[in-house]
Structure formats: structure tokens, C-alpha cells
């Protein structure tokens with residue numbers, strides 16, 4: 001397709017439709033509202049469904065319903081809405097339903113403000129609701145990736161029968177960039193487990209309740225096996241000038257874009273700095289981090305718009321073999337390039 | 353199945369000549385060895401209603417089409433019994449889950465079966481809004497005035513004075529409010545087609561209950577929308593009564609407050625809801641999405657480096673549109689571009705600004721904090737952003753609206769009367785296009801023709817295109833001088 005200058009949030013909707021998503025359920029919230037608005041525009045035109053739900057609680061349960069019926073379905077929101085969705089996400093995990101959720105993060109806690117932050121990392125990457133489950137979490141850093149990862153989210157969630165989250169932030173959602181939508185998208189697989197209200201699927205049950213301890217244990221074991229398989233097969237990342245780097249920044253989303261500017265500046269000053277950008281937050285790109293930690297990298301620096309929610313994942317991935325520094329900001333303001341440059345320079349010159 | 357006898361004066365429900373095929377013969381999903389008896393207590397209203405629903409589905413030939421939603425409550429295991437498609441929902445959310453199902457499968461029969469804690473407490477929002485949207489589904493609301501599953505706590509429907517585990521002195525209206533009449537509440541909404549309350553006590557009432565169930569389902573078959581049947585039902589266990597006294601309690605205590613009857617019936621005037629089928633043809637989808645076939649060619653061209661631009665003005669001056677024009681033209685030129693608007697309440701009545709980056713290489717942060725070029729369309733914008741401009745940068749000032757000069761000496765200042773030049777063309781709204789022209793005069797990143805192309809696709813009226821093209825030229829010519 002020809003390139004189109006489009007907001008990340010709107011690219012999500014076009015990509016979802018190309019991926020065969022037919023049912024959208026959502027509730028408005030800045031800075032994710034363009035997703036609901038574009039969905040309200042396009043889904044009726046394609047013979048699909050857009051419902052503005054009465055709350056995020058209802059929206060996620062509508063997703064649960066449409067997913068049970070075997071449709072590709074999605075919702076989108078931001079921090080406060082995601083907090084409300086957690087109950088439903090846990091049920092989706094327990095019932096092993098595929099679904100796609102886009103979280104365009106804003107600053108918290110509480111009502112916080114509407115500007116970008118990355119403080120939903122814990123609630124999206126670590127589970128967030130009750131029970132032993134995880135979501136696949138994809139972290140786009142451009143409008144093009146908002147498109148690509150939305151499609152990927154549908155594919156992965158159907159394949160593994162789990163929720164796939166597209167975790168982004170207010171600035172990536174709001175930025176218009178050229179996007180090339182794909183020419184071909186794989187159709188959804190057959191879902192013989194779904195409940196479609198027909199003779200063929202009459203025997204089916206979608207449920208997350210397992211009354212015997214053995215059957216619930218079996219479900220949990222199946223889930224853990226699935227997550228282990230996801231960890232083995234689905235780690236994705238981008239290496240950015242890290243082949244000769246002595247210090248590697250780990251950053252995702254818009255922070256990785258600011259880090260690119262910082263790296264240019266630092267390289268100009270002669271510092272060997274690169275970046276490892278996780279494209280998947282679960283599974284976390286452990287393999288690559290381990291390789292880097294085993295090589296010439298002296299230190300890592302995690303840069304986030306949060307209080308450091310990703311640090312533990314980096315430290316665990318590299319098994320504490322190298323020191324990990326941190327640069328964080330919050331409140332809704334993007335870090336200035338100089339701030340990251342300063343933090344890296346200080347870390348770079350540290351002896352221990 | 354031919355005839356059914358339901359004996360209400362004893363503790364069990366007996367179906368004399370076989371079960372309907374919509375009710376499982378044996379309950380294979382039930383844990384434990386006993387696959388023949390339900391998990392319900394003796395004399396419980398749930399079992400009775402399940403069977404009435406199953407019979408109606410059988411008689412109406414709906415077994416294959418039905419999706420039965422089990423709620424959270426004693427009927428959480430309804431899927432042990434209902435030989436239909438089954439979906440289990442979170443506490444109170446069945447109407448939302450039902451919305452998803454009904455929208456996803458428009459030929460299915462969706463049943464949301466809910467208790468009073470589920471429907472009238474935790475799920476109040478979901479039931480009210482599913483009803484208000486007129487979802488094509490049927491709700492069977494089992495009102496037993498108590499939380500059964502969790503052992504007998506107060507429900508929103510618990511009677512005043514009724515003792516439960518969490519109203520040990522009896523429900524006190526002064527602090528706990530009054531029992532909620534959900535049928536009456538739902539009936540106030542415009543969309544529902546049919547709302548009735550029945551009581552499942554004696555033979556006469558059971559007959560009414562059966563009729564109500566059939567009617568509600570029939571309306572759904574006809575796609576007439578939302579139907580709601582409230583059934584007053586027994587919970588001998590938590591009422592701490594025997595089954596006979598429970599029936600009596602319904603008749604003597606519940607019925608006078610929860611009066612059985614039809615609360616709404618729009619059967620005659622209700623029209624079938626429209627159906628939609630998702631389009632699957634990829635070409636048709638692409639057409640609807642406005643995606644153009646082909647490739648945007650990557651051009652090999654002289655390097656321009658990177659320009660970080662901020663355009664600011666008051667809402668309505670078109671600062672954001674000017675930025676989008678530059679970004680689109682840059683994209684069509686084969687350059688990398690980003691456009692990020694200020695968003696949210698800060699735009700209300702105040703200033704709007706956008707960050708635009710045009711570059712010959714991959715762009716980092718899309719937010720312009722130190723612009724190379726500031727286009728200030730009004731005074732507050734100049735005041736706000738002058739100090740942010742990078743040393744050696746430039747400010748293009750709308751001299752029609754800004755009565756002061758740029759105070760910094762380390763940057764270049766260009767004064768162009770955007771608004772006057774646009775007004776001269778009879779289109780004051782084109783001040784932003786004048787600004788774009790002035791910018792290109794100073795920063796010839798690409799030919800003006802690129803902007804003209806954008807204008808040709810963004811305005812339907814030829815006249816508007818022509819005027820805006822002239823506005824670009826005016827700004828360009830003025831900006832060069």
C-alpha cells in the first residue's frame with residue numbers, strides 16, 4: 001500500500017480491520033480516544049460492530065463475549081480504564097480466549113494527567129489481575145509499529161489463545177507518521193472451541209471455573225507451559241548501534257525514540273553507547289540481553305517514563321552480571337534529550 | 353418429551369416423561385461421582401426455572417442456536433445442565449458478555465441468567481445499559497432476596513426487616529435502603545420490548561412463568577430486542593425455611609412488594625433489529641479504509657539534514673493543519689516526517705501547537721523541544737516559545753497579529769503578515785497556508801508543488817484549492833524578501 005500520514009491511534013483501527021477484527025468495544029479516554037472514534041467510523045462501514053460501552057468493565061466483558069463467539073475483537077483504553085479491565089483480563093486468561101487490548105498510557109497514579117507516561121508496565125506485563133497469568137505485551141515506538149503490532153497481536157493471541165496487549169503511550173498514539181499498511185494479512189485460524197450458537201458448537205463451553213483442585217491445577221500448568229513456549233519463541237527486540245557499545249540503554253516506546261537522539265549526541269562525544277529496544281515486554285528479550293551482558297557491555301541503563309518498573313526485568317535477564325543504572329521521569333513530560341545524555345555520561349564514567 | 357409435571361408443594365421438581373433434549377441427561381461436567389442430581393438444594397427455585405427454560409428451548413426448537421450464560425451465584429454451574437452452547441461470565445457482567453455474543457452471532461439466542469446479587473448489585477450498570485441499548489437477548493432474573501452462593505448475605509432485593517448474615521438485625525431501610533424493584537426500573541427505559549415479573553410458586557403461577565419465558569424467547573427469535581423476565585424464587589437453605597414455607601414466604605412477603613405482572617410490552621410495535629454481516633473481501637476493506645494501492649517511492653535526493661519545527665497559534669488559526677501539510681508534503685517527497693499535536697484540555701480556548709520534524713534519516717523523539725524553526729501565529733505563541741528556539745534557529749512571525757519584535761539576537765526573525773495576506777485573497781482562514789509558503793521560502797526542503805498536491809487532495813472545492821495555492825505563493829514571495 002501507499003504510505004499514509006496517520007496517527008498511531010488511527011493506524012491501530014485500520015490495521016485491526018485488515019487483520020479481520022470485526023468487533024470493537026470501548027469507552028473514551030484521552031489519549032486513546034482516537035481509537036474509539038476511528039472504530040466508530042469504520043466498523044459500521046465494514047459490517048462490523050462498534051459499541052460504546054458504559055464502562056471499561058463492560059467493554060472488556062463484551063470483548064469476552066465476542067471472543068467466546070470466535071470473533072477477532074478488541075478494545076483500547078488508557079491507565080484508569082486498564083485498571084478497570086483487569087478483572088475481565090483475568091477471566092480472558094482463565095478461559096483462554098484470544099483478544100487484543102491497546103493501552104495508550106497516560107500519567108498516573110489516580111486520575112494523574114493525560115500526557116504520556118509508562119506507568120502501566122507492571123499492570124500489563126506482570127499480570128495485573130488475579131491469578132497466575134500473563135499477557136503477551138508488544139511495545140510499538142512508531143505509527144508503523146502501531147499498525148504492524150496490532151496485526152501481530154491478533155495473530156499471536158489467536159495462536160496462543162491469550163490476550164495480546166499493544167502497550168504504547170500518549171505521544172506514540174498521537175503522533176502522525178507515514179504508515180505503509182500491509183498488502184496481505186493472514187486470516188484468522190479456525191476456532192473449533194468457540195460458542196457460535198449453532199449445532200456444531202453446541203457442545204462447547206467457555207469458562208474459567210474449575211471446581212476440582214486437580215483440574216484447576218491442570219489449567220494453571222497448561223498456562224505456564226504456554227507462557228514458557230511464548231518466552232522461547234516470541235522474544236522480539238531491536239538492536240540500535242549496540243554492536244560495539246560499552247553502555248547499552250534499555251528503553252521502549254517513545255522513550256526509545258528520545259534515546260536515539262541521545263545516542264547520536266553521545267556518539268558525537270565519543271562514547272560507545274547503543275540501545276536494546278524491547279519490542280516485546282512479555283516475553284522480555286532475555287536472550288539478547290544475556291548475549292550483550294556476556295560481551296563487551298560494561299553497564300546497562302534503563303530509561304523509562306516511570307519509577308523504574310522495567311528495571312527488575314533487565315536485572316533478572318542479565319542475572320546481575322553487569323551494573324544497571326536508571327533514568328526515570330514521570331508526570332507526563334517526555335524526557336529531554338540532554339537529560340538522558342547526562343544520565344548516560346554519569347553512568348558511563350562510573351567505575352563500579 | 354411429552355408432558356411435564358412440576359410439583360411445587362414437595363421439594364423436588366419432577367418431569368414425568370423424560371427430560372427435554374436441551375437439558376443434559378447426565379451431568380458430565382459436574383465434579384464428583386454423582387452425575388444425576390443437580391447441585392441445587394432441595395426446594396431451590398433455580399432448578400425449577402432451568403427446566404422451564406430448557407423445555408421452552410426444546411419446544412421452540414432453539415437448542416442448537418442458544419448460548420446460555422451462566423452468571424456468578426448458585427447458578428454458576430448452569431452449564432452442567434443446559435444442553436446448549438455455554439459461556440460462563442464474571443460476577444454481574446453477563447449482560448455485557450451477552451452483548452458481545454449477541455453482536456458477534458446475530459442468529460444465536462442469547463440467554464443471560466442472573467441472580468439478584470449478580471444483576472441488581474455488582475452488575476447494575478451492565479444490566480441497565482444492555483437493556484437501554486435494547487440488545488437482542490433475554491434476561492432471566494432470579495430474585496430470591498438473598499445471596500445464595502456465598503451463604504446468605506443481604507442482597508439489594510432483601511426485604512426490609514429480613515435477617516441475613518450481613519443484616520443480622522434485619523434489613524434497616526434507614527441505613528440499607530429499600531429492596532430494589534428491578535422490573536419496574538428496567539421498564540422505565542425506552543428500548544426494552546418486554547418486561548414481566550412472575551412468581552414460580554403454584555401451578556397457576558408456573559404456567560404464567562412458562563408463558564413469560566416462551567414469550568421472551570420468541571421476541572428474541574424475531575430479533576425484537578431486549579426481553580426481561582424476573583422470577584421470584586425460593587432459597588430455602590438461606591431463608592432457613594423448609595420448601596413449603598419458602599413458597600408461602602414468596603406469596604405472603606415477596607409478592608405484595610414485588611407485584612407479579614407485565615411491566616412493559618411493546619411486542620406489537622417493535623420492529624426487528626437490522627442485521628449486519630462483516631465484509632471479508634480484502635479489496636473492499638482496503639477501499640473502505642481509503643488505502644491506496646502501490647508503493648510510495650523512496651527518492652534519492654540531496655540531503656537536507658533534519659528540521660525541527662514548531663507551529664503555534666490560537667485554536668482555529670490552523671497551526672495544526674499547517675504542520676500536517678508540511679509533514680504530508682515531506683512524506684510524498686520521500687522524506688521521514690513526524691507530526692505531534694498538543695492535545696487535551698490545554699487546547700480548549702487556548703493555544704494549539706504542533707511539533708513537525710522533517711528529516712532525511714530516521715527520526716528520534718517526535719516532540720520538538722528546541723525548534724530550529726518556530727512559526728508563531730499569534731502573540732501568546734511567540735511569548736511561550738521564543739526562548740525554546742535553538743540558537744541559530746529562526747522565528748517566522750505573523751506580523752498581522754503580533755505587535756512586538758523577536759527579542760533574541762542569536763536567531764533569525766522573519767516578519768510576514770500571514771493574516772493580512774490571506775485577507776487580501778478574501779480568505780482569512782488561509783493564514784496558515786501563507787505561513788507554509790513563508791516557511792518554504794526560508795527552508796526550501798521541497799518544491800511548493802508538493803504543497804499544492806496536498807491542497808488538491810484536501811479541499812473538495814476547486815475554488816478553495818486555487819485560493820490556497822495563491823496563499824502559498826503570497827507567503828513564499830513575501831517570505832523571500
Ligand SMILES: Cc1ncc(C[n+]2csc(CCOP(=O)(O)OP(=O)(O)O)c2C)c(N)n1
Nearest residue numbers: 424425426443467468469470498499500501
Ligand atoms: C467480584 C466478585 N465479588 C464477589 C464474589 C462472591 N460471590 C459469589 S456469588 C455472590 C452472590 C450471588 O448472589 P445472587 O446473585 O443473588 O445469586 P444466588 O446465589 O442467590 O443465586 C457473591 C457475592 C465473586 N465471585 N466475585
Ligand code: SF4
Nearest residue numbers: 392393396426500587
Ligand atoms: S443456596 Fe439457595 S439459591 Fe443456592 S442452591 Fe441452595 S436454595 Fe438454591
